[in-house]
Amino acid sequence: xxxxxxxxxxxxxxxxxxxxxxxxxxxxxxxxxxxxxxxxxxxxxxxxxxxxxxxxxxxxxxxxxxxxxxxxxxxxxxx
Numbered sequence: 001x002x003x004x005x006x007x008x009x010x011x012x013x014x015x016x017x018x019x020x021x022x023x024x025x026x027x028x029x030x031x032x033x034x035x036x037x038x039x040x041x042x043x044x045x046x047x048x049x050x051x052x053x054x055x056x057x058x059x060x061x062x063x064x065x066x067x068x069x070x071x072x073x074x075x076x077x078x079x
Contacts, residue, residue, distance in 0.1 A: 003009040014020050038046070
């Protein structure tokens with residue numbers, strides 16, 4: 001993840017690596033299982049909470065928007 005955050009690799013490349021799979025796969029599978037077990041009524045407020053959190057993080061971290069440069073899955077803020 002350090003390489004992704006530093007812009008040395010893309011999230012897609014990291015997610016398909018063996019190292020990532022060994023370290024994260026079990027947690028991702030468990031989260032997916034828990035999500036599948038939720039009802040639509042349980043999912044709706046969680047989705048809203050996630051959208052609010054993404055909006056907050058975009059504002060704080062400089063996450064890309066329509067004005068940003070995207071190259072090979074690595075985001076860079078335009079100067």
